[in-house]
Amino acid sequence: MTVMEKTLKDSLLNSLRSKKILVSLVIITVFVFTGLTAPYIAPHDPNKQSLRDANLPPAWVEGGNPSYLLGTDSLGRDIFSRLLHGASVALYVAATATFLTGVVGTILGIAAGYIRGKIDELLMRVVDIWMSFPPVILAIALISLLGTGINNVILAIAVVDWTRFTRVVRSEVLAVREKDFVASARAAGFSTNYIIWREIFPNILPTMIVLATLEMGIAVSVEVLLSFVGLGVKPTTPSWGTMISDGLSYLRTTPTALMFPLLTTMVVVLSLNLLGDGIREKIDPKLEVFR
Amino acid sequence: MAKLLKVQDLKISFQKNEVVKNVSFEVERGEILGLVGQSGAGKSMTGRAIIRLLPSSASVSGRIIFKDHDLLTLKEKEMRKIRGKEITMIQQDPVASLNPAFKIRDQITDIMKLHLKLDNKEAVNRAKNLLNEVGIPNPEKVILKYPHQLSGGLCQRVAIAIAFACNPSLVIADEPTTALDVITQGMVVNLMKKMQKQFNTSIIFITHNLALAANICSRIAVMNDGQLLETITSKNILTESSHPYTRILLSSLPTLRRGSETT
Amino acid sequence: MKILRVINLTKKFTEPKRTFFGREKRFLKAVDNVSFEVDDKEILGVVGESGSGKTTLAKLVVRLYEPDDGRIEFMDVDITHLNQKQLRPLRKHIQIIFQNPYLSLNPRRKVKDVIEDIIKLHRLDGTVSVDEALEAVGLTKNYGNRYPHQLSGGERQRVAIARALVLKPKLIVADEITSSLDVMNQMGILRLLRNIRESWETSMIFVSHDLAVVNHISDRVLVMYEGKVVETGITSEIINNPHHPYTQALVDSVPDISGNWSPKYNYEEKDSSSIKGCRFAHRCPFAFEKCYTSEPLLTQLAAERKVACHLYEKNGYF
Numbered sequence: 001m002t003v004m005e006k007t008l009k010d011s012l013l014n015s016l017r018s019k020k021i022l023v024s025l026v027i028i029t030v031f032v033f034t035g036l037t038a039p040y041i042a043p044h045d046p047n048k049q050s051l052r053d054a055n056l057p058p059a060w061v062e063g064g065n066p067s068y069l070l071g072t073d074s075l076g077r078d079i080f081s082r083l084l085h086g087a088s089v090a091l092y093v094a095a096t097a098t099f100l101t102g103v104v105g106t107i108l109g110i111a112a113g114y115i116r117g118k119i120d121e122l123l124m125r126v127v128d129i130w131m132s133f134p135p136v137i138l139a140i141a142l143i144s145l146l147g148t149g150i151n152n153v154i155l156a157i158a159v160v161d162w163t164r165f166t167r168v169v170r171s172e173v174l175a176v177r178e179k180d181f182v183a184s185a186r187a188a189g190f191s192t193n194y195i196i197w198r199e200i201f202p203n204i205l206p207t208m209i210v211l212a213t214l215e216m217g218i219a220v221s222v223e224v225l226l227s228f229v230g231l232g233v234k235p236t237t238p239s240w241g242t243m244i245s246d247g248l249s250y251l252r253t254t255p256t257a258l259m260f261p262l263l264t265t266m267v268v269v270l271s272l273n274l275l276g277d278g279i280r281e282k283i284d285p286k287l288e289v290f291r
Numbered sequence: 292m293a294k295l296l297k298v299q300d301l302k303i304s305f306q307k308n309e310v311v312k313n314v315s316f317e318v319e320r321g322e323i324l325g326l327v328g329q330s331g332a333g334k335s336m337t338g339r340a341i342i343r344l345l346p347s348s349a350s351v352s353g354r355i356i357f358k359d360h361d362l363l364t365l366k367e368k369e370m371r372k373i374r375g376k377e378i379t380m381i382q383q384d385p386v387a388s389l390n391p392a393f394k395i396r397d398q399i400t401d402i403m404k405l406h407l408k409l410d411n412k413e414a415v416n417r418a419k420n421l422l423n424e425v426g427i428p429n430p431e432k433v434i435l436k437y438p439h440q441l442s443g444g445l446c447q448r449v450a451i452a453i454a455f456a457c458n459p460s461l462v463i464a465d466e467p468t469t470a471l472d473v474i475t476q477g478m479v480v481n482l483m484k485k486m487q488k489q490f491n492t493s494i495i496f497i498t499h500n501l502a503l504a505a506n507i508c509s510r511i512a513v514m515n516d517g518q519l520l521e522t523i524t525s526k527n528i529l530t531e532s533s534h535p536y537t538r539i540l541l542s543s544l545p546t547l548r549r550g551s552e553t554t
Numbered sequence: 555m556k557i558l559r560v561i562n563l564t565k566k567f568t569e570p571k572r573t574f575f576g577r578e579k580r581f582l583k584a585v586d587n588v589s590f591e592v593d594d595k596e597i598l599g600v601v602g603e604s605g606s607g608k609t610t611l612a613k614l615v616v617r618l619y620e621p622d623d624g625r626i627e628f629m630d631v632d633i634t635h636l637n638q639k640q641l642r643p644l645r646k647h648i649q650i651i652f653q654n655p656y657l658s659l660n661p662r663r664k665v666k667d668v669i670e671d672i673i674k675l676h677r678l679d680g681t682v683s684v685d686e687a688l689e690a691v692g693l694t695k696n697y698g699n700r701y702p703h704q705l706s707g708g709e710r711q712r713v714a715i716a717r718a719l720v721l722k723p724k725l726i727v728a729d730e731i732t733s734s735l736d737v738m739n740q741m742g743i744l745r746l747l748r749n750i751r752e753s754w755e756t757s758m759i760f761v762s763h764d765l766a767v768v769n770h771i772s773d774r775v776l777v778m779y780e781g782k783v784v785e786t787g788i789t790s791e792i793i794n795n796p797h798h799p800y801t802q803a804l805v806d807s808v809p810d811i812s813g814n815w816s817p818k819y820n821y822e823e824k825d826s827s828s829i830k831g832c833r834f835a836h837r838c839p840f841a842f843e844k845c846y847t848s849e850p851l852l853t854q855l856a857a858e859r860k861v862a863c864h865l866y867e868k869n870g871y872f
Contacts, residue, residue, distance in 0.1 A: 188453070189406065505811050545764070
């Protein structure tokens with residue numbers, strides 16, 4: 001895709017000049033890296049319990065054990081390894097859920113925005129009705145129906161949030177289709193297919209990228225939230241959400257068991273939002289590509 | 292010789308609002324016809340009706356006979372074969388009329404690949420030649436640029452190149468110089484005259500500037516409030532024009548003659 | 555007395571230039587060392603394409619911007635660096651009218667309220683009435699009760715002029731006020747302005763990109779290019795005998811209804827990033843070595859003519 005060419009080549013260096021993008025990109029790179037390599041770099045099995053080593057503080061505090069870098073939780077599981085594996089979970093959920101909502105939202109958004117007419121009316125009614133359900137309840141209801149587990153969490157996020165993606169894509173398409181260069185393409189005799197893929201899509205791509213980063217932030221938050229209330233991943237899967245709920249019960253004795261997953265979640269979600277924000281600032285509204 | 296284009300009783304309305312009322316005119320092969328009127332006169336709409344690019348909310352009636360076919364009765368699929376190849380359009384804002392996401396090269400080659408079925412290499416070569424024809428210096432460099440990297444004047448030359456790329460019979464130029472400064476306007480006008488002669492294309496030149504039209508077009512159709520008031524030859528514009536509106540238009544033109552108003 | 559004296563006026567805007575290492579601030583001189591005067595009851599035209607600095611100049615004169623360098627003297631008072639409070643009593647003597655008649659009027663106020671507001675603000679009760687102001691711009695009394703959306707573009711522009719007139723200003727700056735109007739309305743406004751100059755004894759600065767329009771209204775004209783004045787003089791003389799190559803190109807490019815128009819000006823757009831000499835050199839058919847190295851100064855050529863061009867030095871004009 002040529003706009004990506006331009007984005008990568010011409011604008012990458014320019015983007016790095018934005019502090020927001022630089023900082024958030026660093027953090028997210030670490031996040032992605034750990035998420036992908038957790039099984040290989042985690043020093044311990046995240047589920048291995050050891051009652052003898054339960055509730056240990058971080059290695060640098062008195063009483064800590066250097067082999068458990070950030071300490072252990074109430075069941076003696078290594079917090080550091082669990083954090084790393086939790087990153088995998090969060091990454092998997094974020095990437096897959098965003099991909100799903102992205103694909104659905106893009107197809108429906110373009111259909112509604114470009115073709116308009118009955119399709120648009122029908123779709124927008126559905127979106128309106130869908131969005132009137134309180135999202136949390138919808139998610140919880142879905143999980144109750146399908147059961148817990150990481151894939152059901154992804155499904156729940158996609159089912160709840162596809163409407164937002166669709167709406168934004170639709171409004172972008174509506175704006176772009178009125179532009180002069182789209183009229184030029186129609187005047188040149190190109191087919192609807194060509195116009196959608198060469199004229200419309202590349203010019204809504206930057207906004208979609210911003211939306212995707214924000215969507216990933218939402219996905220991570222929702223996964224952590226659901227896991228926190230026990231409706232997310234299965235108990236054998238380490239998640240920052242379950243770590244937070246476990247850590248909450250032992251707040252008095254080992255506050256670090258709560259602090260680390262909470263902090264990590266906040267930092268990652270914040271970085272994703274910041275990245276989206278930073279990219280949005282870099283998009284030149286006149287050109288709809290990166291400056 | 293048969294007329295290239297015959298517009299008969301064209302009516303365009305949006306809901307209850309009639310923006311083009313019963314307009315009829317003809318265009319010969321190889322002629323430049325001016326469609327002149329102030330904002331809202333309906334001239335742009337008329338131009339877009341010919342290439343069938345009106346918004347879907349418009350209702351159109353009448354006949355637009357192009358090379359013996361009534362364009363208004365053609366299916367969209369057939370119309371697409373005509374657009375870009377037989378009838379092309381140039382728009383007012385040159386930079387906005389080009390796709391910001393692609394290089395100039397792709398924008399010119401795409402249309403040639405579509406209508407002339409050229410392969411990539413041939414298309415690129417032909418594109419470079421076209422850019423030369425329209426007076427763009429360093430076509431090899433320009434072809435790799437994006438529209439926002441070029442000036443308005445250069446972009447309009449590119450748009451003209453694209454409009455003539457497939458050797459059309461009719462070009463609809465919708466206020467092609469309005470967004471350009473007056474010096475660039477002069478250059479673009481010279482270019483259009485040159486291309487027209489070279490390809491023997493007919494041009495419908497839409498503008499609000501009567502003096503400009505008088506210098507490019509052989510005939511001028513004066514429009515106001517959706518109606519075509521009269522058609523006059525440019526050479527005799529001062530003597531031939533009889534409609535009161537045209538007379539007022541002529542007398543309102545600011546000229547470079549010493550503080551004078553014509554009449 | 556000179557109503558307005560502008561001396562070496564400069565205004566810079568910063569444009570961040572992106573380079574590989576950090577960001578350089580690049581200064582763009584929107585108005586660069588401009589000097590001119592406006593006489594009592596005179597209409598001065600300012601003509602140039604977009605980017606020439608003419609709108610910035612208009613805003614500087616009415617102190618909507620503060621100059622970075624130079625002096626502005628209005629009726630012998632130095633207003634260059636006065637603050638908003640000090641400027642307020644002077645504001646009624648200098649008025650500015652803008653291009654877009656749709657944006658300059660409050661859509662929720664009736665025409666007569668718009669004009670009355672000004673009268674009340676400056677405590678002018680008794681000097682000029684709303685009706686008189688409307689009459690002066692060719693609108694009848696009943697226009698007072700209308701809202702802006704009930705008026706055409708030309709009518710709205712007349713209301714904007716009425717609003718400016720009510721203060722009996724000594725100087726009106728009109729920035730492209732006819733550019734959004736159709737030709738008939740445009741001609742009407744030009745005639746109106748000429749009448750106003752006579753009956754209200756107001757001086758004007760008329761800014762436009764259209765040389766033909768400027769020809770219809772101005773006594774003298776300033777031709778601007780990229781922030782600099784390239785030529786100035788009596789309008790009719792400049793049009794009959796333009797000296798600066800840019801002015802020549804401008805005059806050449808205005809289409810004439812008589813059909814004798816053949817714009818022959820053609821230039822290659824070269825990269826003008828290293829502007830050391832004349833700003834116009836890269837587009838000039840007559841440029842020679844000196845043009846690329848030193849900036850020509852605006853110099854007196856004849857009684858009422860100044861040109862900034864090395865060609866005239868070369869030929870022993872000065």
